[in-house]
Amino acid sequence: MRIVLVGPPGAGKGTQAAYLAENLAIPHISTGDLFRANISQGTPLGRQAKEYMNAGHLVPDEVTIGMAEDRMMQEDAAGGFLLDGFPRNIGQAEALDGFLRAHDLKLDAVLDLEVPEDEVVKRIAGRRICRNDSSHVYHAEYSTPEQPGVCDECGGELYQREDDSEETVRKRLAVYHSETEPIIDYYKAQGLVTTISALGAVNEVTARAMQALGRD
Template sequence: MRIVLVGPPGAGKGTQAAFLAKNLSIPHISTGDLFRANISKGTELGRKAKAIMEAGQLVPDEITIAMAQDRMEQADAAGGFLLDGFPRNVSQAEALDAYLKAGDLKLDAVLDLEVEEDEVVKRIAGRRVCRNDSSHVFHVTYAAPKAEGVCDTCGGELYQRGDDSEETVRNRLDVYHTQTEPIIDYYKAQGLLVTIPALGEVADVTQRAMDALKK
């Protein structure tokens, strides 16, 4: 299967993408992973992206598209893939359509993880990270530490990262609504969009997505 996963920040795309890709036996292709891999390997695309990012500019669509196409052409993606973070706008979606059409391929579904905006803010703004080890993550509501502000694992101080503040989260949501949300209508017009309620346990959301794909 060839699937695109979309949804606002905080919807759990990365978590769901990993579970779905495993259940469907297809590679999980994440935009973040593509950038990290190309930069660490020193590919031509990676060098271009790194220079642009270090200059504080946004990486243009053509570089992101080229990285995604290169990854989709690898052997493990021959039988399908799950795209997470790409396409990020309508121009990228159109480029993906053109790429697939040229190979006589097509998408099977676009899964939209649906979460209310206030829930997104609650999920992200409630995160607290240990200063000693950033892999120790808690949440003031969903995974509260035993003692407020103290890491259960090592006793380190818990803090809210700057990019997890409510103001930053709402700014990220504004960018999502402006740049990425239009692809929902784009794919709905093609009859590919499947909306998945993303509230509840991770396993329950995964099962909803799997059930929807079977239909």
């Protein structure tokens, strides 16, 4: 299967993508992983991306598209893939359509993870990270430490990342609504979109997604 996963920040795309890709036995292709891999390997596209990032500029669509196309051409993606974070705008969606047509392929589904905006803000703004180990993550409401502000694992100080502040989260949501959300209507016109509630336990959301794909 060839699937695009869409949803606002805080919808749990990364978590769901990993579970779905494992259940469907297809590679999970995320924009973040593409950038890290290309930059660490020093590929031409990675070097271009690094130049833009070091200068504080957004990486142009053509670089992101090139990375995604290279990854989709790899052997493990021959039987399908799950795209997470790509396409992020109409231009990238059109480029993806062109790539698929050129290789006589098509998308099977676009899964739209839906979550209320206030819930997104609550999820992200409540996150607290250990200064000693960023893999130790807590939440002010859902996963509190035994002692306020102190990591249960190592005793490190818990803090809120600047990117997780409510103001920043709302700015990220505004960008999502203006740039990425329009691809949902773009794919609806192709009859590909299924909207799934991203509320509830992780396994419940995964079950809804698998049912939408006819794999329950």
